[in-house]
Amino acid sequence: MNESKKIPYKIYLEESELPKAWYNLRADMKVKPAPLLNPGTLQPMTAEELEPVFCKELVKQELDDVNPFIEIPEDILNFYKMYRPSPLVRAYCLEEKLQTPAKIYYKFEGNNTSGSHKLNSAIAQAYYAKKQGLKGVTTETGTGQWGTALSMACSYFGLDCKVYMVKVSYEQKPFRREVMRTYGATVTPSPSPDTNVGRKLLAEYPGTTGSLGCAISEAVEAAVSNEGYRYVLGSVLNQVLLHQSVIGLETMAALDKYGVKPDIIIGCAGGGSNLGGLIAPFMGRKLRGEADYRFIAVEPASCPSFTRGKLAYDFADTGKVCPLAKMYTLGSGFIPAPNHAGGLRYHGMSGTLSQLYHDGLMEAVAVSQTAVFKAAEEFARVEGILPAPESSHAIKVAIDEALKCRETGEEKTILFGLSGTGYFDLVAYEQYHDGKMSDYTPTDAELEAGFAGLPKV
Numbered sequence: 001m002n003e004s005k006k007i008p009y010k011i012y013l014e015e016s017e018l019p020k021a022w023y024n025l026r027a028d029m030k031v032k033p034a035p036l037l038n039p040g041t042l043q044p045m046t047a048e049e050l051e052p053v054f055c056k057e058l059v060k061q062e063l064d065d066v067n068p069f070i071e072i073p074e075d076i077l078n079f080y081k082m083y084r085p086s087p088l089v090r091a092y093c094l095e096e097k098l099q100t101p102a103k104i105y106y107k108f109e110g111n112n113t114s115g116s117h118k119l120n121s122a123i124a125q126a127y128y129a130k131k132q133g134l135k136g137v138t139t140e141t142g143t144g145q146w147g148t149a150l151s152m153a154c155s156y157f158g159l160d161c162k163v164y165m166v167k168v169s170y171e172q173k174p175f176r177r178e179v180m181r182t183y184g185a186t187v188t189p190s191p192s193p194d195t196n197v198g199r200k201l202l203a204e205y206p207g208t209t210g211s212l213g214c215a216i217s218e219a220v221e222a223a224v225s226n227e228g229y230r231y232v233l234g235s236v237l238n239q240v241l242l243h244q245s246v247i248g249l250e251t252m253a254a255l256d257k258y259g260v261k262p263d264i265i266i267g268c269a270g271g272g273s274n275l276g277g278l279i280a281p282f283m284g285r286k287l288r289g290e291a292d293y294r295f296i297a298v299e300p301a302s303c304p305s306f307t308r309g310k311l312a313y314d315f316a317d318t319g320k321v322c323p324l325a326k327m328y329t330l331g332s333g334f335i336p337a338p339n340h341a342g343g344l345r346y347h348g349m350s351g352t353l354s355q356l357y358h359d360g361l362m363e364a365v366a367v368s369q370t371a372v373f374k375a376a377e378e379f380a381r382v383e384g385i386l387p388a389p390e391s392s393h394a395i396k397v398a399i400d401e402a403l404k405c406r407e408t409g410e411e412k413t414i415l416f417g418l419s420g421t422g423y424f425d426l427v428a429y430e431q432y433h434d435g436k437m438s439d440y441t442p443t444d445a446e447l448e449a450g451f452a453g454l455p456k457v
């Protein structure tokens with residue numbers, strides 16, 4: 001028997017080995033991520049200023065860059081048990097196909113009805129809203145992964161869930177919309193006539209099909225103008241990366257059990273939550289000088305926040321109602337070309353990951369979408385799982401790194417995050433198969449137009 005086959009195809013943890021606390025990476029960062037600023041006073045946002053918009057306990061987590069571990073409440077642990085631990089898979093079949101000496105592992109987060117890692121944070125956010133005695137929460141969703149996860153979490157705790165869904169997706173992608181309604185959420189196409197921001201946009205741009213930035217503004221307005229509601233967000237924020245650390249903690253426990261140390265850790269980055277969650281405990285070890293790893297963020301060439309963006313304070317939303325966040329950004333006015341990885345189309349990036357990237361602790365690469373779908377198909381054919389287009393960005397770079405090992409003969413260990421499944425993305429797969437998918441890379445002039453809209457801070 002091949003020595004390496006001693007490692008099972010799927011490494012699962014026992015229930016007793018599951019993480020009981022989230023890991024707060026910021027506690028180990030020497031240079032902390034920059035604070036959120038009040039857009040009016042340009043002073044750091046205080047808890048009192050954030051609490052009308054966000055749940056109290058979540059505000060505390062958002063501002064906490066001191067405590068390394070935050071205990072996971074029992075109700076959340078019980079919910080996690082319904083679909084966690086997620087499998088850590090040794091990609092023996094992919095290694096064989098690529099004829100590489102590299103050892104490839106992936107952590108698969110798509111084994112729940114919402115189909116992605118977003119449920120890990122949705123359940124935490126719904127729990128704290130319920131604990132605070134709120135009636136419900138509001139949010140935005142692009143193609144629907146976050147809205148689906150949140151509606152599942154809200155139905156579990158008996159909370160009302162109002163989702164503003166970007167109009168073009170609401171109309172063209174009815175499947176996730178119907179999953180959300182099955183779980184009891186109200187789904188409104190954005191921009192809508194229900195909010196001031198929505199009415200203003202509809203008057204200015206009649207017939208607009210909406211954007212994520214606009215849906216965020218509507219959801220925030222709905223939260224602050226409805227008694228007993230707060231706004232929740234599925235990525236970018238520190239609290240979301242904190243909840244997503246379960247991905248990395250499980251992965252680290254499983255690899256440690258078999259004495260495996262990854263050399264390279266790869267993940268796709270939209271707002272940075274799945275990547276931030278996967279790398280968190282490994283980055284912690286690196287920051288404390290206990291081990292070294294290469295970390296690679298993968299983004300679409302059509303929305304290159306890290307590789308071509310600027311580290312600057314920027315608006316999180318079109319309506320400019322949210323606090324200013326310092327992050328790698330393309331400008332809140334940047335509208336990426338239609339791209340099939342809907343979850344990677346946000347103009348900005350997590351402040352925590354932005355700081356780590358700025359400090360040279362992490363690398364980033366941008367890849368084109370046809371290359372991503374080619375990798376997705378190659379992966380699906382040997383590993384069986386139909387990957388989400390977002391997750392396939394990580395597959396593409398994992399394959400590239402494994403092929404480099406084939407050239408050099410190095411037996412590196414590569415770990416990547418497989419954040420979700422692609423069952424609702426079959427129109428994209430269809431376009432790829434029919435040769436109708438194109439690649440788009442914004443010109444420098446287009447990026448300059450986005451940077452011109454950055455606030456002067």
Ligand SMILES: *Cc1c(COP(=O)(O)O)cnc(C)c1O
Pocket residue numbers: 115116117118145146234235236268269270271272273274275343344388390391419420421
């Ligand atoms: C939302 C989403 C992403 C991108 O969001 P991050 O916060 O960067 O993780 C990636 N993959 C899947 C499957 C998603 O649903």
